[in-house]
Amino acid sequence: MEIEDLATLTALLDEGRSLHGVRVQGIDLDLCTDRLLARSDLHGLVVLGGATSPALAQHLVGAGAVVFPAVHDSPVDVYRSRLYTPEELYAGIARGYDQTPDALAYAWSQDATLVGDPYVAVLRSLHDDSMExxxxxxxxxxxxxxxxxxxxxxxxxxxxxxxxxxxxxxxxxxxxxxxxxxxxxxxxxxxxxxxxxxxxxxxxxxxxxxxxxxxxxxxxxxxxxxxxxxxxxxxxxxxxxxxxxxxxxxxxxxxxxxxxxxxxxxxxxxxxxxxxxxxxxxxxxxxxxxxxxxxxxxxxxxxxxxxxxxxxxxxxxxxxxxxxxxxxxxxxxxxxxxxxxxxxxxxxxxxxxxxxxxxxxxxxxx
CATH class of the missing domain: 3.40.50.450 (Rossmann fold)
Structure with missing residues (x-):
């Protein structure tokens, strides 16, 4: 089960249902910290990006969850849960195309210093899987x-x-x-x-x-x-x-x-x-x-x-x-x-x- 919005996650937590097999993607978990801290049956929960305080992340991992941290050295959100709009890809076009998110992502994809870097390969694969x-x-x-x-x-x-x-x-x-x-x-x-x-x-x-x-x-x-x-x-x-x-x-x-x-x-x-x-x-x-x-x-x-x-x-x-x-x-x-x-x-x-x-x-x- 993939959850990409806070309302769905909150409803699941309020019902007390098992989180085994749940994939939480790009959600600010700090907004439901108390509910998650009260749970110890988190084995099989996978958290992909989003906002998570160090204390909450430690609790999640200790309770059996797998937490993929937010990535700050990529020009794209690798855990993105929705498609792009033209306005997003062309943001800042007034300063020139080379300053837009689209152009910066292309430059990152062509960076010769990153060729063969397994970390970068994983990030790009995560992004493409999210797009799919x-x-x-x-x-x-x-x-x-x-x-x-x-x-x-x-x-x-x-x-x-x-x-x-x-x-x-x-x-x-x-x-x-x-x-x-x-x-x-x-x-x-x-x-x-x-x-x-x-x-x-x-x-x-x-x-x-x-x-x-x-x-x-x-x-x-x-x-x-x-x-x-x-x-x-x-x-x-x-x-x-x-x-x-x-x-x-x-x-x-x-x-x-x-x-x-x-x-x-x-x-x-x-x-x-x-x-x-x-x-x-x-x-x-x-x-x-x-x-x-x-x-x-x-x-x-x-x-x-x-x-x-x-x-x-x-x-x-x-x-x-x-x-x-x-x-x-x-x-x-x-x-x-x-x-x-x-x-x-x-x-x-x-x-x-x-x-x-x-x-x-x-x-x-x-």
Whole structure:
């Protein structure tokens, strides 16, 4: 049992229930010191971070609990129990992107002096595990569609607007739009999904076009997006999720993913993103990274049990048959398998939502 808020923990203590097997994460335990000091049956309780006085920590350990102390030499909260918001990752953007929590975490991930340090490796693993838990909590029982595409699609282009309108259409169908959380087509899809209506999207697109790319400077690119985002409000439930990685720290997270699960491990991040696309995956034109994602999902579909495949929709017939001829290989792999009926190639994004209807809600876990 995982407990991430004081009210739930207090209720458990008031009921006098056993704490064996309970994981308490990121809670200020000093606010319930008396209740915990009165307990001696704490074997199997695990405390992850949060605030704990030395006296209380000593009592917990003496009574059989395992206490992971708060970490003060990391740029991220490794026990964090919720996903990031764009405002959190870009806090301090007025002073420049290099001063934001996102940039500082990337610098920490690239610090050559920390390579091979087992302590740092543990901290990053704890953080990523917390992100995975928070992502699962957010997406539980939600139909999620992944939208993949290149990071090089600039704002103000037809391809950017098309990806944004796709995101808007998918969200309007009640789907959560999940992307790799970066710029380009990923940002566009997150933007569209975050817009409450078509009018809001029509207003946002020309404002964003004033700063087409995160190159050469992230700061103006992020600031205009945060300004646009502020005017969109925060839909509940969330319709737009980003799952980026500090491994690709040169690609900043886009501010239109309303919730951001950012990972240090790119391999874990890629697997989690595809595994949670319970309503299917839509692939816009892209290059090597996008092709890699296509075949990661294809491997899942190829070996999936009957009834557990989800739609894979490629957008852009010329791109996927001539520029990068992925489509013929997909067809060959799908021959005589259930996945063959789940593969689609379209030119018009208007065709995409209908192809996702009735898709599986079972995660494709590899």
């Amino acid at each position: 838990d928070a992502l699962d909590d957010l997406l539980a029982d939600r139909r999620v569609v992944g939208v993949m595409g290149g990071h090089g699609v600039d704002r103000g282009t037809a391809r950017y607007a098309e990806a944004a309108r796709l995101g808007r259409a998918l969200a309007a169908y009640g789907l959560v739009v999940a992307t790799g959380g970066g710029p380009g087509a990923m940002e566009a899809a997150n933007l569209g999904a975050a817009c409450p209506d078509d009018a809001a999207l029509d207003e946002a697109l020309p404002r964003l076009a004033d700063v087409p790319s995160f190159r050469p400077e992230v700061t103006p690119w992020a600031r205009v997006a945060l300004q646009v985002r502020e005017g969109l409000g925060s839909p509940d439930p969330v319709t737009s999720v980003g799952i980026p990685t500090w491994f690709y720290g040169h690609e900043p997270p886009n501010p239109f993913a309303q919730a951001i699960a950012k990972f240090f491990s790119n391999a874990l991040r890629e697997d989690l993103l595809l595994a949670r696309c319970t309503a299917g995956v839509v692939v816009l034109p892209g290059a090597a990274g996008t092709v890699q994602e296509v075949f990661q999902l294809t491997t899942r579909l190829y070996y999936a049990a009957r009834g557990e495949t989800v739609p894979l929709v490629l957008v852009g017939r010329e791109h996927w048959t001539e520029t990068l001829p992925v489509w013929p290989l997909l067809q060959a792999l799908g021959r005589d398998r259930e996945m063959a009926d789940r593969l689609h190639l379209v030119d018009d994004i208007a065709d995409v939502p209908d192809l996702l209807q009735g898709s599986s809600t079972t995660p494709l876990r590899g």
